[in-house]
Amino acid sequence: MSCGVLLPLALLLSSGQLRASCGSLLRNLPGAGLSGQTANYTLTGMFQNDEDQCDHVMNISTTDRCAFVKNTPDCIMEDGFINYLHVAFCLLPPNLTPLTITLCIVWLLFLFVVLGLTASKFFCPNLSAISTSLHLTHNVAGVTFLALGNGAPDIFSAMAAFSHPHTAGLAVGALFGAGIFVTTVVAGSVALVKPFAVASRPFLRDVIFYMVAVFWTFLMLYRGTMAMAETLGYLGLYVVYVLTVIISAYIYSRQKHSMNTSVQTDPQIPDFQSSDSSDDDVPCLIGGNNQEYESEYRPLLPYSESTSQILLSSLNPVDNRKWRRKPWGWRVLKALKTPLEFVLLLCIPVVDPDKEDKNWRRPLNCLHLITGPLVCVLTFQSGQYGLILIEGQFPVWLLTLLLGFFLSAIVFCTTTNDHPPKYHPLFALLGFLVSAVLISAAASEVVSLLHMLGVVLSLSNTVLGLTLLAWGNSIGDCFADITIARQGYPRMAISACFGGIIFNMLFGVGLGCLLQMVKTHSDVQFESEGLLMWILAGSLGLSLVLSFVIVPLSRFHLGRTYGIFLLVFYFIFLLIALLTEFRVI
Numbered sequence: 001m002s003c004g005v006l007l008p009l010a011l012l013l014s015s016g017q018l019r020a021s022c023g024s025l026l027r028n029l030p031g032a033g034l035s036g037q038t039a040n041y042t043l044t045g046m047f048q049n050d051e052d053q054c055d056h057v058m059n060i061s062t063t064d065r066c067a068f069v070k071n072t073p074d075c076i077m078e079d080g081f082i083n084y085l086h087v088a089f090c091l092l093p094p095n096l097t098p099l100t101i102t103l104c105i106v107w108l109l110f111l112f113v114v115l116g117l118t119a120s121k122f123f124c125p126n127l128s129a130i131s132t133s134l135h136l137t138h139n140v141a142g143v144t145f146l147a148l149g150n151g152a153p154d155i156f157s158a159m160a161a162f163s164h165p166h167t168a169g170l171a172v173g174a175l176f177g178a179g180i181f182v183t184t185v186v187a188g189s190v191a192l193v194k195p196f197a198v199a200s201r202p203f204l205r206d207v208i209f210y211m212v213a214v215f216w217t218f219l220m221l222y223r224g225t226m227a228m229a230e231t232l233g234y235l236g237l238y239v240v241y242v243l244t245v246i247i248s249a250y251i252y253s254r255q256k257h258s259m260n261t262s263v264q265t266d267p268q269i270p271d272f273q274s275s276d277s278s279d280d281d282v283p284c285l286i287g288g289n290n291q292e293y294e295s296e297y298r299p300l301l302p303y304s305e306s307t308s309q310i311l312l313s314s315l316n317p318v319d320n321r322k323w324r325r326k327p328w329g330w331r332v333l334k335a336l337k338t339p340l341e342f343v344l345l346l347c348i349p350v351v352d353p354d355k356e357d358k359n360w361r362r363p364l365n366c367l368h369l370i371t372g373p374l375v376c377v378l379t380f381q382s383g384q385y386g387l388i389l390i391e392g393q394f395p396v397w398l399l400t401l402l403l404g405f406f407l408s409a410i411v412f413c414t415t416t417n418d419h420p421p422k423y424h425p426l427f428a429l430l431g432f433l434v435s436a437v438l439i440s441a442a443a444s445e446v447v448s449l450l451h452m453l454g455v456v457l458s459l460s461n462t463v464l465g466l467t468l469l470a471w472g473n474s475i476g477d478c479f480a481d482i483t484i485a486r487q488g489y490p491r492m493a494i495s496a497c498f499g500g501i502i503f504n505m506l507f508g509v510g511l512g513c514l515l516q517m518v519k520t521h522s523d524v525q526f527e528s529e530g531l532l533m534w535i536l537a538g539s540l541g542l543s544l545v546l547s548f549v550i551v552p553l554s555r556f557h558l559g560r561t562y563g564i565f566l567l568v569f570y571f572i573f574l575l576i577a578l579l580t581e582f583r584v585i
Contacts, residue, residue, distance in 0.1 A: 066090040084452035112472040115153040122348040123435040129351040129428040151504040153473045156443035162512030173465025188566030191558040196490040206498035238506040311363040317341040351428035360420030366412045370404035372434045379441040463581045539573040
């Protein structure tokens, strides 16, 4: 174990010395201040054998940074619409670097809003509609479709990061960082807000599977490579987890049914209560109250809106009744998100099986047949497929637009405003595809932007992943779980903490590595981020082991003391990680 820690530390120190020596060597070059073909060749050739060329751009003079970025292949990010390194070093002057960083952080926050809003308002509801159309049980839907919906930002960010070897550390740092954040800060906050007794066997099951996934990832990072068989086994571990959840839920329901039957025959036997309760026993938070609330505002006399009124009301993201009841802080955030939500409403259909009309909006859904496929073509893989010319003359995006107009005209002429067609569930599939493509595009931009911030600020991808990317993807889950706990459902909140991160870890790393293997036809190689990576993996493993030991010893009761312990553990980990990044320790 000591060798595994000392070796990355030695490599980290040697790479730091190499960076300093190369920087001083560049400053002493006679042509370092010249701008020309000879100087560019010298700059690009100096690091042609270095594994992380682009990080050395801050070690050269400001006049040569633009030429270095243009001529260094490592600085070219294939994914994303914007070349952020070119913007930082070529378009904006060097004296405006603080302004550049500020604008990039603002843009990063906007991208996180896009990720969260698209996932919560469009991706998750359509996945729920698909699972309802397939008649899946709550347990199966919870660990498959709904887990994918909740973890969409993390998974797509990881897949985007794995597309480039030098940003793979960003994905691992984000997944490990989000794991520590959720299992300590979120779980600790839930315990502080609402102390409760956790379900014993589901808790132990989730912690054990997550520890296995973390240990497997740790071995993969230690070896520095991952083969196809290991990737398939990595994904197969989640299949085993899903089967375990389904089988355990079936066994529990059989036990509960048999005990209830015996209670009816023998009144002296108490009702069957167990700490190993199923998720199906948790009442729904969105069901009855919402329907009663809507029934109060239902008109007494039948009223039919015109097509134009339906279109305008469907594109209004603000509910006037909710607006009057919410505080001013919520109104400010809603006003800022309204333009983005309006654009998303134009492009993504949403099917709601709980409504009488299934959220059928005839004019808007017909418009979605035009805008949805067009958005997919223009955003998938940074729009490179949409610009392809058929026979060298006819662009793909124009063909998609014409086909959308054709399908929209057919649907508009064969349907009515009042009743959804039989094929209306297919709009949920369209909404799922469009929202998935948009989330993937936003995640690619986030990864590219964080890579540029790491180069400019001289920060490693791992520390950016475990801080900015992990916080941005997990902060929504944090507030949602705390809200659920305050409403009296802490078991649901703690189940979401551990169940979701298992899916994110296994699918984020598994699918990311699999896509990279298909693309490169070779094994995935991981570049070591030094001691920080091992601190990250060790801290996550230690937090899981402590939870695995402390919670059973406290008889599965999560109190405020345990919540404070988890919060202190996270802040100590974060302090050690930052001190390691800045080479204080």
